[in-house]
Amino acid sequence: MIDDISFYTAGCCCQLEAFAVKGGKWRKKQFPALFAVIKHRNVGNILFDTGYSDHFHSATNTFPNKLYRWTLPVQLLSNEKAVSILSRNNIKSTEVNHIILSHFHADHIAGIKDFPEAMLHALEAGFRQIQNQKGLSAVSKGLLKTLLPVDVASRMQFIDTAQKCVLPKWMAPFKFGYDIFNDGSLMAIDLPGHALGHMGILVNYKKPYFLVADACWDRKAFQDLKFPSKCVNFLMVDVKAYTKTIQQLHELHCLNPDLAIIPSHCEASINEILNL
Ligand SMILES: [Zn+2]
Helix, strand or coil, rough: CEEEEEEEEEEEEEEHHHHHHHCCCCEEEEEEEEEEEEECCCEEEEEECCCCCCCHHHHHCHHHHHHHCCCCCCCHHHCCCCCHHHHCCCCCCEEEEECCCCCCCHHHHHHHHCCCCEEEEEEEEHHHHHHHHHHHHHHHHCEEEECCEEEEEEEECCCCCCEEEEHHHHHCCCCCCCCCCCCCCEEEEECCCCCCEEEEEEEECCEEEEEEECCCCCCHHHHCCCCCCCHHHCCCCHHHHHHHHHHHHHHHHHHCCEEEEECCHHHHHHHHHHCC
């Protein structure tokens, strides 16, 4: 059972608005990196993603990883990383028991090392990919393996080893999810296309939240079917699946206009839910 959920951002990157949404302006825009802190009555403090942290800077000091920070310049003050924000909210780094990872891009995993006690939860395909890719090939996919702690394998639990569960009818066209803690509180839902093993979570709190990570960068994608520029298609692992995922989110949004569907880098969506 979820007792509380809070939303924060840990840093942001700067890129052209036109890349994120077709028809957007050709000017630089900040894309904040969202993370959520979920208090679960039985399993304790859970993070959904981590945003950026100082580890991102040390991981991108040398080539080829440096190409990542050149392509996506990151802004992060030391008091903006997740571990600092939690400390201000009286949560010690060792009191984070679980981190659910939407996928393994650096802006979602950079803070893992700051939470040494946390069990990690992700889909297996994403983890296998970051483990197996090296050098330029890894960086070109937004993967920086050095952000993973040395004991990552022993702390990792694959969400998709569990049996798929049927989602409530109002989540149509999404039919199945993985019940992460076997109590219906947090359902992981496949959102393929953006990266291997990319997923979102449905948080069954007083008001449900569907955290969709990078299924789209801007909510206009699922609200108005305004897709990102085709020139960023190369960033997607599967453009066809990415498009289908957005169409499914659009269908869900049309059937449930009040459901909070939150992409991880959409400033407008984040500003509505942010805890400062
Ligand atoms: Zn991503």
